[in-house]
Amino acid sequence: MPNHIKAILTVLVFIVAVVSYFFQAAAGQEVTQWLVLGLGAFMIATIWLFPEAGNKDSKR
Template sequence: MPFVVKLGLSVMVALAAIAGWLYMGQLGQVGPQWALVFLGPFSVFSLWIFPEVMRSKSDGRKEP
């Protein structure tokens, strides 16, 4: 995945986590709010750490 796409996705995920945290705070939901504190950064971190799955013709399948 190109760097620009990864960066854009990271920014969108971080903004969604912040918006969710603020929204849950407005509703008074403390548990889900703290879950977002963990899941937001974890999602961004995993986007950069785990490699993208690439399929090639030599993945073990037989061509007809």
């Protein structure tokens, strides 16, 4: 996956995680808000660390 697509996904995941954090905080969900931020950070890390799944023969 090209880096500019990874960057766009990173920004989108970050925005959704932060907005969800504030919605959970407004609802009084103290544990869930931190889980949302942790999941967002995990998703961003996995986008950058792991290669895209695919068939190795497709590059021919």
